[in-house]
Amino acid sequence: MTSSNTSDVLSYREAIFQTMHDALQNDPRTIIIGQGVDDHKGIFGSTMGLLKEFGPHRVMDTPLAEEGVTGIALGAALNGLYPIMTHIRADFVLLAINQIVNLAAKYKYMFGGRFQVPMLIRVVVGRSWGQGAQHSQSLQSLFAHVPGLVVLMMSSAQTILESYPYVIRHHPGPVIAFEHRLMYDLKFHMGELRMNHSPLTSFRVRTGKDVTIVATSIMVMEAVRAADHLAKHSDVDCEIIDLHCVSHPDTELILQSLSKTGKLVIADTSWKAYGVCAEICRLVCEKAPNMLKAPVVTLGMQPAPCPTAKSLEDMYYPNLRDLTDAIATLVRGRSDHGIPLPDEKSMADVYKKFKGPF
């Protein structure tokens, strides 16, 4: 890791850029390939200027051919390169699902371990400012379902600095990393980087005794805000686990926490059915159903395609108020818990930097 001298505060975008830059600089076999990686916007700034520094063979724009280019990345990996692919919206990766699910996920196992196809596929989940049905999907469970794939959801600048360099340097197979567009502009306080073990796991980000909150991506940040609010306005003490490696979560960490709190909230960025919420429930039901002192509470997107109208979109995603209320209700055991909830202003405050169109 060359970026140990990070400043105290770093934006999500800056963290991604730093890891992309370092990846190209540290290994001549690394290439970045995807639509728009070399243009003047550089995938929301995450690849900006890399073309000039590393040249068009290392930073390649592509035709609009997601399946073909994913297959090309796989072939390049078979012949010695480390490709980093980008999809500026996670929705577009569906066009490449044949190569990812039928080929990349199976290339090692299917041939008896004779090949490895190390590659990183970055996909950006959109939200807000009318992203609508096809610019907003958070498809982590689709990929985490398939053996052979590693699926990451970075909840902060720090987890990016911990995950991308590790994956690029050490992981021998395909990794799909879900970045969240709303966090690109947010500044994160940096703790000490946990570089002494694999980041392909889950992390405890807050210690508490009353309730376990398992969250993904931006919902980790919302969970921290909810926990801070509850700590300020009540004695509700939240423990938060950033699931992070959605495909390979740290089940022990979750069960340890649950053995202490007995109460579980799962907050995911996607739909609840057949997704992260369902999967974490499966793990708990199979391994330690007796730990639960109350029914599990799940939060996710409404079971519909994403609408564009702000009035509908505001109802579509679980917000800080919903989350805080759900936690308080679960811990108190009743909905009239009496704890004041965050107001509209404080809820929107953190996102005020995000202004469309994209």
Added chain:
Amino acid sequence: MKNHSFPEFSLRLGAFAISYQFNSDEMRPTVIGGESPRWINMKRQDKNSSLYDDLFYKALRIRLFEERIVELYPSDKIQSPVHLSIGQEAVAVGICQALKPSDLLFCTYRSHAYYLAKGGDMPAMMAELYGKATGCGGGKAGSMHLAAPEVGLMGCSAVVASTIPHAVGAALAAKIQKQDKVIVAVFGDGATDEGVYHESLNFAALHQLPVIFVCENNGLAVYSKVSARQAYSILKHAGVYGIPTTHIPEGYDFLKVYETFAGIVAQVQRTRSPHFVEVQTFRYMEHVGVGDDYRQGVRSRNELDAWQASDPLMIRKDLAAKYTPIIQSEIDDTVRYAEASPWPGRDELLKDVI
């Protein structure tokens, strides 16, 4: 027969250097790989005659191997869907003769012929068809996912057209890393129906990559005929990308395929840019399995008869008679090897997933 010791090949796969060491093993039968026995060539005075015999031998070896599969299939010892190359061997033999082990090949589910022609280990292939631990894929691959990276066969996929972009990507890596190898994508006429085929040709032409696209046109996608699927001419369509094209109508003629393809390889080696080859060929058997599809009305047997009238493996009975015993003996050994090999155990079930 002289015992064959395999050299060590080192391949860089992904970010990892992997060495393959092939040692002669007491348990294994003598393997002659893709090469005909040396004594055969030594007898030849005429160089062309020697080459013809060599190619004939290799094609016959593939046919007899697959005919053994047909024989064994009713026993259920091979529990893997087989897509036989019988009738198409000459294409694989001619193409692979023009390639070096370092040249990379990406194929399809119908690749028994390419595996053997490129120099893949026959006992490891038979063991793979049997699902044994000693198979080239450790019993996880079966007939449809053969691979022999030690000789440049980089994988076979059961999803039509899905390995075409892999060849393009390997060629991109060759270009970026200034390797002098040539990459070959083999696919059928059905693959040209797919969108990813178009995406791959475009990218290869756009970036001028050292990849040769080989379309084996047997006129059928499962049972669907080209005329029912394609509003385009395959060669004209490929030419639209500015890729030079070559048509080889005589897909039964391994010498013709080899000579034409060797010229193309030399050209691609020199220009470091793509080429497209369409070879007409004929699938004698049905799409999958060990039967045929003539009685079902898919094709007329007259078409088969016409093609077989040009098939050297059927015409040159003298050469067939001469080489069959030694090849059958080799196949006998591989069958014994496969049958004696162990099954993969539980420790293999979850190995190599990520």
